[in-house]
Amino acid sequence: MIEIKNLSKVYSTSGKDVVALKDINLTISDGEIYGIMGLSGAGKSSLIRCINMLEKPTSGSILINGVEMTKLKPKELRNMRKKIGMIFQHFNLLMNSTVYENIAFPLKISKVSDSVIKKRVDELLDVVDLKDKKYAYPSQLSGGQKQRVGIARALANNPDIILSDEATSALDPTTTESILNLLKNINKQYGITIVVITHEMSVIRNLCDKVAVLEDGRIIEEGNVIDIFSNPSTETSKRFLKDMIAELPPDILLDDENPNEEILRLSFFDSSSNQPVISHMIKNFDVEVNIISGNIERVQNSQIGNLLIKISGEENSIKDAIKFLENNGLRIEVLKNGIV
Numbered sequence: 331m332i333e334i335k336n337l338s339k340v341y342s343t344s345g346k347d348v349v350a351l352k353d354i355n356l357t358i359s360d361g362e363i364y365g366i367m368g369l370s371g372a373g374k375s376s377l378i379r380c381i382n383m384l385e386k387p388t389s390g391s392i393l394i395n396g397v398e399m400t401k402l403k404p405k406e407l408r409n410m411r412k413k414i415g416m417i418f419q420h421f422n423l424l425m426n427s428t429v430y431e432n433i434a435f436p437l438k439i440s441k442v443s444d445s446v447i448k449k450r451v452d453e454l455l456d457v458v459d460l461k462d463k464k465y466a467y468p469s470q471l472s473g474g475q476k477q478r479v480g481i482a483r484a485l486a487n488n489p490d491i492i493l494s495d496e497a498t499s500a501l502d503p504t505t506t507e508s509i510l511n512l513l514k515n516i517n518k519q520y521g522i523t524i525v526v527i528t529h530e531m532s533v534i535r536n537l538c539d540k541v542a543v544l545e546d547g548r549i550i551e552e553g554n555v556i557d558i559f560s561n562p563s564t565e566t567s568k569r570f571l572k573d574m575i576a577e578l579p580p581d582i583l584l585d586d587e588n589p590n591e592e593i594l595r596l597s598f599f600d601s602s603s604n605q606p607v608i609s610h611m612i613k614n615f616d617v618e619v620n621i622i623s624g625n626i627e628r629v630q631n632s633q634i635g636n637l638l639i640k641i642s643g644e645e646n647s648i649k650d651a652i653k654f655l656e657n658n659g660l661r662i663e664v665l666k667n668g669i670v
C-alpha cells in the first residue's frame with residue numbers, strides 16, 4: 331500500500347521557489363492500477379518521483395507497505411527501491427548493452443548470482459515476449475520492444491510496485507495498446523500495484539482502476555475511473571474528457587422564455603445504456619424528443635454514454651419525463667434555464 335500524506339514539494343533554483351506539489355493526500359491499495367492525470371506542469375513527474383524518493387519531498391510523509399520513505403538511510407532506501415520498479419517515456423536503456431545485459435543490470439546491482447540471473451532474465455524475456463531479441467542492442471529494437479525491455483528490467487527484482495512515467499507517450503496507438511495490455515497482464519498475474527502518470531486520457535480509460543487529477547500541484551479530483559469519466563466535476567477533467575462529453579452546437583438557439591422546451595444532457599453507463607429508456611419515455615409521456623448529438627464510449631468493461639436532446643411538451647409532462655429518466659439511472663443536466 332502507498333500512503334501519501336500532506337506531501338509538498340518546492341524546488342528552489344537560483345533563489346526562486348517553484349511549488350510543484352501542495353498538500354497531496356493519496357492512498358493506493360495493493361494490486362491497484364492507479365492513474366495520475368494532469369496537464370503539463372501539473373506536478374505529475376514530481377509526484378511519482380517523490381514516491382521512490384528520486385525527488386526528496388519538502389514536507390509530508392510517504393509510507394510504502396508501512397515504511398516511511400522520507401526517513402530511510404541510504405542503504406535502507408536502496409533496499410526499498412528494489413521493490414519499486416520504474417519505467418520511463420524514453421526507456422532509459424543502456425545503449426551499449428544487449429537486451430540480456432539491460433534486464434540483468436538491476437540483478438547484478440543486487441548481487442544476484444550469475445546462474446540465477448540467467449534463469450530470471452530468460453523468464454522475463456518470456457513475460458515480455460522478447461526471447462528472440464536476447465542479444466540485440468537497443469538501437470536494433472522498435473520503440474515498443476525497447477519499452478518491453480524497460481518493463482522486464484523493472485520486473486527483475488520482483489517488485490511490489492511499478493511506477494510508469496509516461497511510458498507510452500512516445501509510442502504509436504497500436505504499440506501503446508500492446509504495452510497497456512502487457513501492464514494489465516502483469517498486474518493481474520503478479521498482483522503488482524502500478525502507478526501510471528500520463529497526460530493521455532486513453533491510457534487512464536484503458537488501463538486504470540482509479541485516477542487522481544492534478545492541477546497546479548494539487549489533487550482536484552480523485553476516484554474510480556468509471557465514476558470520474560461518467561461524471562467529471564472539475565473543468566480540467568471535463569477538458570480531458572471533452573471528446574466524450576456531448577457539447578451544445580453553437581447553432582442551436584435557446585429560447586429562455588419558452589417553458590415548453592428544454593435542452594438536456596443525459597449521461598448514462600452500463601445497464602442504462604442497454605435499455606430503450608428514451609423510447610419508453612416518449613411512449614409514456616406526452617413529450618417530443620430531438621436528438622442533437624451523442625456518443626457511447628467503452629471504459630474498460632463498462633459503457634459510458636452521453637446524449638444531448640431537445641425535449642418539448644407541457645411543463646408538467648417534461649418534469650415527469652425527466653423524473654422517469656432519473657429513476658432509470660440516467661444523470662440529467664439542464665442546459666438552459668427552465669423548470670427543473
Ligand SMILES: Nc1ncnc2c1ncn2[C@@H]1O[C@H](COP(=O)(O)OP(=O)(O)OP(=O)(O)O)[C@@H](O)[C@H]1O
Nearest residue numbers: 341343348350368369370371372373374375376377
Ligand atoms: N528540478 C526542477 N527544478 C525546478 N523546478 C522544477 C523541477 N522539476 C519540475 N519543476 C517545476 O515543477 C512544476 C511541476 O513539474 P512536473 O515536471 O512535476 O510536472 P508534470 O505534470 O510532470 O509536467 P510534464 O507533463 O510537462 O512533464 C513545474 O512548474 C516545473 O517547472
